[in-house]
Amino acid sequence: MTLAETQALFHGLVSGELPLDDVAVERAFPGTDEFRAADRVAIYRNMYVGRLVDALRETFPNLARFLGEERFARLGQSYVAAHPSEHHDVGRIGWRLADFLREYPDPERPDLADLAELEWTRNEVFFAPDSPVVGPDALAEVGPEKVAGVRLHLSRSLRVVVLARSATALWRRMESGEPAELPAPGPAAVVVWRRGFEVFHCAVPMEEAAALRTAMDGEALDSICAPFADRSDPAADAYAALASWFNEGWISAVSVNPPA
Amino acid sequence: MFQRLDLGHGIGLRTKHFARFLEQRPPVDWVEAVTENFMTDGGRPIAVLEKVRRDMPVVLHGVSLSIGSLDPLSETYLAALERLVARIEPAMVTDHLCWGSHRGQYLHDLLPLPYTEESLSHVASRVVAVQERLGRRILLENPSSYVAFRDSAMTEWEFLSELSRRTDCGILLDVNNVYVSARNFGFDPVDYLDGIDPARIGQFHLAGHSDKGRYLLDTHDEPVPSAVWDLYREALRRFGRLPSLVEWDDHIPSLDEVVAQSRRAAVIEAEELAPALRRAS
Numbered sequence: 001m002t003l004a005e006t007q008a009l010f011h012g013l014v015s016g017e018l019p020l021d022d023v024a025v026e027r028a029f030p031g032t033d034e035f036r037a038a039d040r041v042a043i044y045r046n047m048y049v050g051r052l053v054d055a056l057r058e059t060f061p062n063l064a065r066f067l068g069e070e071r072f073a074r075l076g077q078s079y080v081a082a083h084p085s086e087h088h089d090v091g092r093i094g095w096r097l098a099d100f101l102r103e104y105p106d107p108e109r110p111d112l113a114d115l116a117e118l119e120w121t122r123n124e125v126f127f128a129p130d131s132p133v134v135g136p137d138a139l140a141e142v143g144p145e146k147v148a149g150v151r152l153h154l155s156r157s158l159r160v161v162v163l164a165r166s167a168t169a170l171w172r173r174m175e176s177g178e179p180a181e182l183p184a185p186g187p188a189a190v191v192v193w194r195r196g197f198e199v200f201h202c203a204v205p206m207e208e209a210a211a212l213r214t215a216m217d218g219e220a221l222d223s224i225c226a227p228f229a230d231r232s233d234p235a236a237d238a239y240a241a242l243a244s245w246f247n248e249g250w251i252s253a254v255s256v257n258p259p260a
Numbered sequence: 261m262f263q264r265l266d267l268g269h270g271i272g273l274r275t276k277h278f279a280r281f282l283e284q285r286p287p288v289d290w291v292e293a294v295t296e297n298f299m300t301d302g303g304r305p306i307a308v309l310e311k312v313r314r315d316m317p318v319v320l321h322g323v324s325l326s327i328g329s330l331d332p333l334s335e336t337y338l339a340a341l342e343r344l345v346a347r348i349e350p351a352m353v354t355d356h357l358c359w360g361s362h363r364g365q366y367l368h369d370l371l372p373l374p375y376t377e378e379s380l381s382h383v384a385s386r387v388v389a390v391q392e393r394l395g396r397r398i399l400l401e402n403p404s405s406y407v408a409f410r411d412s413a414m415t416e417w418e419f420l421s422e423l424s425r426r427t428d429c430g431i432l433l434d435v436n437n438v439y440v441s442a443r444n445f446g447f448d449p450v451d452y453l454d455g456i457d458p459a460r461i462g463q464f465h466l467a468g469h470s471d472k473g474r475y476l477l478d479t480h481d482e483p484v485p486s487a488v489w490d491l492y493r494e495a496l497r498r499f500g501r502l503p504s505l506v507e508w509d510d511h512i513p514s515l516d517e518v519v520a521q522s523r524r525a526a527v528i529e530a531e532e533l534a535p536a537l538r539r540a541s
Binding site: 008028040043048084194197 | 301334337373474
């Protein structure tokens with residue numbers, strides 16, 4: 001066999017695309033009556049699935065805890081069969097798990113996709129690049145005449161996600177040992193960020209999520225504040241939100257120029 | 261030109277022990293970091309590695325270079341490796357004589373190759389490409405294997421020795437892997453040591469394995485067993501003083517226990533090499 005034929009066969013056998021009783025197995029790999037070639041290849045096949053499910057478990061600890069050992073393993077096996085790894089880092093295997101759960105939802109727990117998305121986002125934030133942090137003084141230094149045109153540069157580790165149900169509520173219940181009841185339906189915005197080496201998340205109003213995304217798009221402060229326009233006191237609410245962004249360390253720079 | 265380094269005795273840097281490494285330098289001479297775990301732009305792992313690097317030499321040990329694959333060498337991977345090497349300035353860059361990707365899919369395993377002239381030419385050309393890209397020599401580790409190939413025309417030690425001579429790469433001799441493969445295929449592990457080119461070996465790996473009855477599984481989840489220590493003694497007698505590394509990747513115990521294994525490697529090295537040194541003086 002050529003090297004190409006050997007690797008195609010071995011890959012198919014390990015990934016499960018080919019049956020272990022394929023006639024080519026005995027032709028490619030020597031075996032004995034006591035230890036058949038197919039049994040030897042099966043060692044690799046069994047480790048393959050187990051290794052990827054372990055990697056998923058590490059990235060989605062609360063989802064794994066919620067489902068339990070067997071259900072999570074079944075989910076992992078189905079997912080890996082549908083979405084084999086395409087990245088050298090095994091830690092990235094789960095990047096489509098939330099979408100997979102949306103495509104094949106658990107009829108009783110349609111919120112599991114949201115929990116998976118929150119956990120994947122936390123994983124991304126953990127490994128995201130570091131950013132400097134500036135306080136509200138940086139905004140004050142700009143001067144009142146230019147403040148409407150100010151751009152806020154958000155931390156490179158900050159993420160804003162909008163989920164179908166409140167995964168933060170489910171997370172909180174699981175962390176405190178309460179029954180993990182199904183959260184009420186309705187969109188829920190979540191901010192995920194890192195301070196030092198620790199990852200945090202919190203629910204935010206939809207207007208604030210829109211404002212953060214506007215800032216991420218490089219828009220000026222007057223546009224950033226626009227989502228609060230329908231509030232009873234838009235200026236006060238926008239000010240409160242901006243103050244919290246600085247306090248939480250979400251702002252890495254303030255500039256009066258559009259982003260390059 | 262491939263050159264041996266005198267690093268002493270090291271252990272693997274594992275997440276479970278990060279806090280201890282940050283508190284104080286543990287009594288080891290160097291650490292090995294699994295390359296892919298630190299190919300990140302930020303976060304705790306790379307920050308810890310940079311701190312540890314200020315304290316002691318670091319060796320980068322990859323598992324996903326996939327040097328034997330027929331897929332093109334991954335530009336994404338090589339660029340990330342290049343950045344990490346520039347950032348950490350490791351004492352060595354190592355990976356495995358194996359393949360793990362096929363048509364863009366990664367199996368995340370260290371799959372053996374048929375030891376043929378076709379494989380040798382293929383792997384050699386890729387080792388040369390990687391070394392040119394990094395501007396340095398790499399070392400390749402012998403894998404633990406559970407299958408052999410009817411097409412193999414040479415032994416693994418012959419393949420590795422010839423690969424090393426053709427490309428000037430080094431050999432990372434995993435003593436546990438030699439033992440595991442020897443048991444799994446019924447050859448004498450000492451034949452492996454006698455057959456491999458002694459001038460090309462740049463590092464030893466030591467680890468534990470699990471006995472599954474019909475075969476040994478390379479699990480790195482327990483102390484180095486006595487049979488592997490015995491084989492390490494044989495390796496020391498043949499190859500002399502080389503950096504050693506104790507690997508422990510699953511059911512990881514306390515840092516003190518891993519360090520104790522590394523200290524044991526140092527004691528065994530002294531026991532085996534002291535008579536030779538006395539004779540030389």
